[in-house]
Amino acid sequence: MADKNSNSLVKNASILMAASIISRIIGLLYRRPLGQILGGVGLGYYGFASNLYSILLLISSYSIPMAVSKIVSEKLALKQYKSANKFFRGALLYAVIVGGITALICWFGGQFLLPANQQNALPALRVLAPTVFLSAILGVLRGYFQAHRTMTPTSVSQILEQIMNAVVSVLAAWILVRSVAGQGDTAAAVYGAMGGTLGTGAGVLVGLLFMLFVYGINRNYFRRRVERDRSSQEESYGEILRMMLWMITPIIFTSFIYNCSAYLDSYLYSSLQGWHGFDADAISSAYGEYSNYFVPMAGIPLALASASTSAMMPEVSGKFAVGNLSGANRQVSQTLRLSMFICIPSAVGMMVLAYPLMGVLFPSSTALAARLMIFGSVYILTDAFSIISGGVLQAIGHQRTALVNAGISLGANLVSLALMLLAAPQLDIYAVLISNIIFSFVCCIANIISMRKLLGYRQDIRRIYVEPAAASAVMGILVMLVYYLLFRLTRRPFIGLLVAILAGMLVYLVMYVIFSHTTEEEMYSYPMGGRLVKILRLLHVYR
Structure with missing residues (x-):
């Protein structure tokens, strides 16, 4: 049974990870032409609008998939299908009301x-108002299917959403910028940012239509299962509302705190630097480099950590609901190991290849974006752990603990940012980066303490962190040597970057197996384990 559950977690995590990688790659690719169309100031407007939109989205929908997945998976584990279906309908009503109110606040x-x-x-933000409403409904549908441990609908909808987002964002930005040609740079920046946010709404709409289509196909199956349920356990809508307020609201506020730091950081940064006399366009341009170049790059491995968390939550919730603490701990350890297996080499690779990565992917970026990537690579590791550990606390029903830990971390973030900008304004956008690292680090420590107390969890430091870190160190040295050697020979950064990344992946895989003594059977438990084993056999690591 343990192997079956382990394979279920790996399979679901792999599906979500693959979708996250594809979505993030699409996101990176379209930001290159979008950045060239908008320019530095336009990217700043786009970043400020997107950050505030993210905060409003958190209130209305961002954590709804996680909350619905947790509660419905518990009902399914207990075979209470009527209750699960009724909660799904109640969650939809909740999403419509909260999403509608939040959309009006946005406008x-x-x-x-x-x-x-x-x-x-502001115009770019108002374009996003309908998207807030649609995202709330989309979140309920995604969480419902995740609770059934079926990650494919969510993954496909994410990819479709990102494709539509990319196409419409670039096309709409280009059309709107051309429509105000000759009216000055400010008008072009404002209208370009509006076009960029229009793509976000188009993507969410396509994702929602796909999820409704999938639900329609499976609707008869869900109905038959409810009809066969003879259990007497079925809450009233009043009880469901209280359950949602008791369980979903802390999750929403925890996610809100996790992510509102970006909005509050941008507000503090802009206000305090403006108070010091910095030019508003210079502030927008620097923040544009941070929010549109560094953050999306760091977001690729973090999306994988988030995907692992989404796959883990129904597994851990179900085991915790029936009192299987050892099984829940095994799932947590496996999730952390899978995430760090990917996040640690990603952070090292981004650090040593920061300049060519930013130069090739974002030609309109400056050296500032690369320096942010170098100094900010540690943020990937601390934030990945904070995401997973926060998900663990929520999965075992301690949402308020996760909320308190996140609140403490946010306070440390804001205080440190304000002190840095007041005492050393020359730190500029680096102060935002440092404060975010402080946020995630404090959250890691608080969550570790809580997990030990509530779940009895103990980390295997060597397997989770030391082994991938040792393999990543060797990989980082080789990757740097390969890239700069090829660049000196060809003077083509793309060729050197491509070869260095491919070589780095192979070297990391081999060194990881050597350092960790991972057997062929164990490697099958990793995402795409079968393909990894074939590669290792070709390299004669496995015989």
Whole structure:
């Protein structure tokens, strides 16, 4: 049974990871032409609008998939199908009400939420108002299918959403910028940012239509299962509402705190640097480099950690609900090991290849984006652990603990940012980066303490961290040598970058097996384990 559960987690995590990688790659590719169309100031407006939109999205929908997945998976583990179906309907009603209210706040209250010197981002923010409403409904559908341990619908919808987002964002930005040609750089930046956010809404709409299509196909199966359920356990809608307020609200506020730091950081950064006399366009440009170049790059491995967490939650929730603590701990350890197996080499690779990566992917970026990547690579590791550990606390029913830990971390983040900018304004955007590292580090420590107390969890430091770190160190040295040697020979950064990345992946895989003594049977438990074993056999690591 343990192997079956382990394979289920790996399979679901692999599906979500693959979708996350594809979605993030698409996101990176379209940011290159989008950045060239918008320019530095336009990217700043786009970043400010997107950050505030993310905060509003958190309130209305961001954590709904996680919450619905947790509660419905518990009902399914207990075979309470009527209750699970009724909670699904109640969650949809909740999403419509909360999503609608939040969308109205986005449209009518945006000017009060944006910094005073960044009001040019308001039109882009208002374009996102309908998206807030649609995302809430989409979140319920994704969480419902994840609770059934079926990750394919969510994954496909994410890919379709990102493709539509990319196409419409670039096309709409180009059309709107051309429509105001000759009216000045400010008008072009404002209209370009509006086009970029229009793509976000188009993507969410396509994702929602796909999920409704999938639900329609499976609707008869869900109905028959409910009809066969003879259990007497079925909550009233009033009880469901109380359950949602008791369980979903802390999850929403925890996710809100995790992600609102980006909005609050941008607000503090813009306001304090403006108070020091920095030019508003210079502030927008620097923040644009951070939010549109560094953050998406760091978001690739972090998306994999988030995908692992989404796959882990129904597994851990189900085991915890029936009192299987050892099984829950095994799933947590496997999730952390899978995530760090990917996140640690990703952080090292991004650090040593920061300049060519930013130069090839984002030609309009400056050296600032590369330096942010170098100094910010540690953020990938601390934030990945904070995401997973926060998901563990929520999965075992301790949402309030996760909320308190996140609140403490947010306080450390904001205090450190304010002190740095007040005492050393020359740190500029680096202060935002440092404060985010402080946030995730404090959250890691708090969550570790809570997991030990509530779940009795003990980390295997060597297997989770030391082994991938040792393999990544060797990989990083080789990758750097390969790239700069090929660049000196060819003067073509793309060729050197491609060869260095491929060589780095092979070297990391081999060195990881050597350092960790991972057997062929154990390697099958990793994402795409069968293919990894074939590669290792070709390299004569396995015989």
